[in-house]
Amino acid sequence: MYLAGQVPPESPPSDRSRAPGGSRAPGVHSGSSRALLSAVATLAALSLAVAIVGHGHSLDTDAARAASPPPAAARSADGALLYRVVGCRSTGALAHREGPRRMEVAIGFDDGPWTDTPAFVTMLQRNHAIATFFMIGRQLSAAQRPLLLRELRAGDLLGDHTYSHPDLTRIGPAAVRAQLHQAIDAIRADSGYTPCLFRPPYGADDASVSRIARSLGLSTVLWNVDPADYTQPGTGAIEQRVLAQVRPGSIIISHDGGGPRGQTLAAYPGIIRKLRARGYRIVTMLEMFGYRPVYEPCIKLCDGLGLARLQLPRGAIIAPAP
Numbered sequence: 001m002y003l004a005g006q007v008p009p010e011s012p013p014s015d016r017s018r019a020p021g022g023s024r025a026p027g028v029h030s031g032s033s034r035a036l037l038s039a040v041a042t043l044a045a046l047s048l049a050v051a052i053v054g055h056g057h058s059l060d061t062d063a064a065r066a067a068s069p070p071p072a073a074a075r076s077a078d079g080a081l082l083y084r085v086v087g088c089r090s091t092g093a094l095a096h097r098e099g100p101r102r103m104e105v106a107i108g109f110d111d112g113p114w115t116d117t118p119a120f121v122t123m124l125q126r127n128h129a130i131a132t133f134f135m136i137g138r139q140l141s142a143a144q145r146p147l148l149l150r151e152l153r154a155g156d157l158l159g160d161h162t163y164s165h166p167d168l169t170r171i172g173p174a175a176v177r178a179q180l181h182q183a184i185d186a187i188r189a190d191s192g193y194t195p196c197l198f199r200p201p202y203g204a205d206d207a208s209v210s211r212i213a214r215s216l217g218l219s220t221v222l223w224n225v226d227p228a229d230y231t232q233p234g235t236g237a238i239e240q241r242v243l244a245q246v247r248p249g250s251i252i253i254s255h256d257g258g259g260p261r262g263q264t265l266a267a268y269p270g271i272i273r274k275l276r277a278r279g280y281r282i283v284t285m286l287e288m289f290g291y292r293p294v295y296e297p298c299i300k301l302c303d304g305l306g307l308a309r310l311q312l313p314r315g316a317i318i319a320p321a322p
């Protein structure tokens, strides 16, 4: 059976509440001389390397890279090195229908980018929640670049939902690979972010599809809560269906694209509030599965995504400069 509901949690990037972009690492840069700054940066690098090793991963190369500040990195106005998120790394089970049985819920919105997608990002920000947007590659163009960067700044994740939304179990391995790869390329071209999560259209998945996805660095994420919001059953029905089906470790599917999504948009503030009232945390799929975000030293403007090293989430992988 290729599908596994659970993987052992490993160093979840826990601090999703930090606001990315703009805020400064404390204590690194007030009135420092260049030499002091360099010493502090090296210390910070070393402590992060120790933190990464301390998580028990065999990522000596990442830790070693983290220990030497990259020469081409951009610096903020006060001199701190900056890093931007460039993707994530998934490991373990090929596919998931739910997460570990903790009081956590992850939300995925499919079939965007779409007209309503910016309103979904705003809604999530207002409710201090984060989600994964599983997007269709052929709907991406340079025009969506600001939207994708905004999603990343908000802490949301970008996922692969194929290039043109076929049933992958009917098109053969070569076409499956092309569908997934073209969507990765489209997302990366628009945002500089390489996804590690994939959701098959219609939930049509088998062992071959999941294995191809994994070979491209993608973990397959299905769901166990489906309000069928695409049928537009009404805002109240969407909320009631989610709340009736949810349980610890649930993954919810809803849609920001593919048609009018006003009902879904209107339902989620209530869904989020009531989930929290029941004691659930809204987490990203990275946090749910213990997957790790990948950061790189960023050049020039960092697309507004630049963070000082001390602002990076715990467990972040530091990749070398491109």
Ligand SMILES: [Zn+2]
Pocket: 110, 111, 161, 165, 201, 202
């Ligand atoms: Zn879809």
